[in-house]
Amino acid sequence: MSTKLTEQVTFYTEEHEWVTVHGELGTVGITKFAAEQLGDVVFVETPEVGKVFKKGDDMAVVESVKAASDVYAPVSGEVVDANAVLADKPETVNEHPETEGWFCVIRLSHGEELSGLMDKDAYLEFCKGL
Amino acid sequence: MADDTHDDLKRTPLYDLHEKLGAKLVPFAGYEMPVQYPMGVMDEHKWTRTHAGLFDVSHMGPCFLSLEEGIGGGDEAHAKIAALVETLVPSDITGLKQGQARLTVLLNEEGGILDDLIITRPLGDEAQGSLYIVVNGAVKEQDWAIFEKALEGKAVLTRADDRILFALQGPEAVDVMSDFFPGCEELKFMHHMPFELNGTRCIVSRCGYTGEDGFEVLVSPAAGLPLIDEMLTDERVEMIGLGARDSLRLEAGLCLYGHDMDPSRDPIEADLGWVIQRKRREGGDFPGAARILASIQDGVAEKRVGIRPLERAPAREGTAIEIDGKVVGVVTSGGFGPTVDHPVAMGYVAVAHAAPGTKIDLMVRGKARPGEVVALPFVPHNYKR
Numbered sequence: 001m002s003t004k005l006t007e008q009v010t011f012y013t014e015e016h017e018w019v020t021v022h023g024e025l026g027t028v029g030i031t032k033f034a035a036e037q038l039g040d041v042v043f044v045e046t047p048e049v050g051k052v053f054k055k056g057d058d059m060a061v062v063e064s065v066k067a068a069s070d071v072y073a074p075v076s077g078e079v080v081d082a083n084a085v086l087a088d089k090p091e092t093v094n095e096h097p098e099t100e101g102w103f104c105v106i107r108l109s110h111g112e113e114l115s116g117l118m119d120k121d122a123y124l125e126f127c128k129g130l
Numbered sequence: 131m132a133d134d135t136h137d138d139l140k141r142t143p144l145y146d147l148h149e150k151l152g153a154k155l156v157p158f159a160g161y162e163m164p165v166q167y168p169m170g171v172m173d174e175h176k177w178t179r180t181h182a183g184l185f186d187v188s189h190m191g192p193c194f195l196s197l198e199e200g201i202g203g204g205d206e207a208h209a210k211i212a213a214l215v216e217t218l219v220p221s222d223i224t225g226l227k228q229g230q231a232r233l234t235v236l237l238n239e240e241g242g243i244l245d246d247l248i249i250t251r252p253l254g255d256e257a258q259g260s261l262y263i264v265v266n267g268a269v270k271e272q273d274w275a276i277f278e279k280a281l282e283g284k285a286v287l288t289r290a291d292d293r294i295l296f297a298l299q300g301p302e303a304v305d306v307m308s309d310f311f312p313g314c315e316e317l318k319f320m321h322h323m324p325f326e327l328n329g330t331r332c333i334v335s336r337c338g339y340t341g342e343d344g345f346e347v348l349v350s351p352a353a354g355l356p357l358i359d360e361m362l363t364d365e366r367v368e369m370i371g372l373g374a375r376d377s378l379r380l381e382a383g384l385c386l387y388g389h390d391m392d393p394s395r396d397p398i399e400a401d402l403g404w405v406i407q408r409k410r411r412e413g414g415d416f417p418g419a420a421r422i423l424a425s426i427q428d429g430v431a432e433k434r435v436g437i438r439p440l441e442r443a444p445a446r447e448g449t450a451i452e453i454d455g456k457v458v459g460v461v462t463s464g465g466f467g468p469t470v471d472h473p474v475a476m477g478y479v480a481v482a483h484a485a486p487g488t489k490i491d492l493m494v495r496g497k498a499r500p501g502e503v504v505a506l507p508f509v510p511h512n513y514k515r
Contacts, residue, residue, distance in 0.1 A: 065468065
């Protein structure tokens with residue numbers, strides 16, 4: 001993979017997280033598919049700024065009326081920002097899962113991990129098989 | 131995600147309807163059941179509180195008990211069948227009036243709760259000596275085996291779980307129901323009457339599991355499928371899934387068997403002492419009476435209470451309840467209450483901390499979140515008394 005990370009590029013995981021990479025930072029959220037599966041989101045626990053995660057760690061929790069679901073870190077790195085809007089308006093995750101409903105921003109520590117993630121087309125194809 | 135191997139799961143007569151309506155189906159109590167429809171849990175919940183929600187509860191365990199010698203003996207026959215059932219439950223079944231129903235609990239020898247169930251005395255002298263009973267779907271085989279063993283040679287159990295059992299719940303349910311079952315609007319809460327529908331007999335009961343006014347109907351698939359199709363053409367009626375059923379009953383402070391009560395709890399701990407009428411307390415002749423009467427007399431160590439998380443984070447089942455760093459209880463049901471617009475829960479706490487207003491810590495993912503013990507229900511009941 002030879003993508004130059006000078007522009008924004010979005011990658012996806014099989015656990016339905018997305019990460020939009022801009023420079024050394026990546027904005028993370030859950031996909032439209034995941035938001036639809038969860039149903040009405042009533043609470044989001046975003047990670048604290050300064051926390052360091054390895055790829056695949058439990059990073060955040062998203063709760064619907066019925067159940068709580070873990071959100072995994074799609075890449076390794078340190079949390080540099082978290083979406084404060086979700087505390088009062090968790091429904092933003094349903095309304096705009098892949099834009100305003102972002103969870104946090106991570107400073108990537110292992111950029112090479114991105115090559116193991118899917119691009120949009122591959123992800124949409126993956127969802128079709130579910 | 132639920133797995134795709136649903137081969138051993140049963141389907142209710144309404145399965146095709148659920149699929150047609152785009153329900154999300156999940157395994158529940160051995161059946162493939164709709165957890166939600168495209169409307170979603172939040173709106174389905176609110177719809178039921180303001181209009182009329184139709185629930186498929188055919189996975190439950192409706193059955194009939196009848197005296198082996200036959201039915202039709204009037205009060206004397208009722209007294210006989212009631213006495214048999216009273217060996218298993220602590221409620222006054224003998225004292226039921228014709229057409230009246232009662233919530234009760236099935237007890238083990240230690241007074242632990244094996245299930246909660248509704249027992250109905252039929253209307254009409256010709257039907258006396260029989261009882262209509264609805265038990266929980268997840269434990270119906272266990273319950274029916276207990277009934278059959280205890281009543282062998284004296285009464286016969288006929289299961290009716292091949293029929294449709296549906297509930298219509300909400301403030302507009304009575305107006306919808308009276309179009310199809312004229313006269314049912316006269317029923318009071320926890321009473322029933324039989325109806326003829328397309329030549330088959332069905333049972334209409336004024337009860338439910340949402341805290342709202344409403345009805346439950348037992349009907350054959352042949353008569354029930356067209357009935358439900360027609361009900362759904364009424365703009366006041368929407369199909370509602372098990373997800374909203376759970377949040378509705380939790381807001382109403384109603385117990386879910388296997389969560390808010392189980393064989394380790396007696397009815398007094400579960401705050402269901404009201405199901406044991408005075409006559410039965412005085413008689414003391416039900417399973418586990420020694421423990422239960424002692425619980426009434428001396429009090430219990432822990433009891434079921436309502437819990438209000440004071441922040442936005444729900445406290446789910448299994449959440450530890452602490453005061454000053456010491457565990458004083460556990461959440462047994464918890465989620466979000468769409469009508470009250472905040473998280474709601476119930477659980478067991480030590481009686482010293484069971485008074486409404488008691489401040490507690492809810493240990494959600496290792497972090498103490500403030501909560502408070504509150505009186506149940508979260509949403510007032512809207513029953514037709």
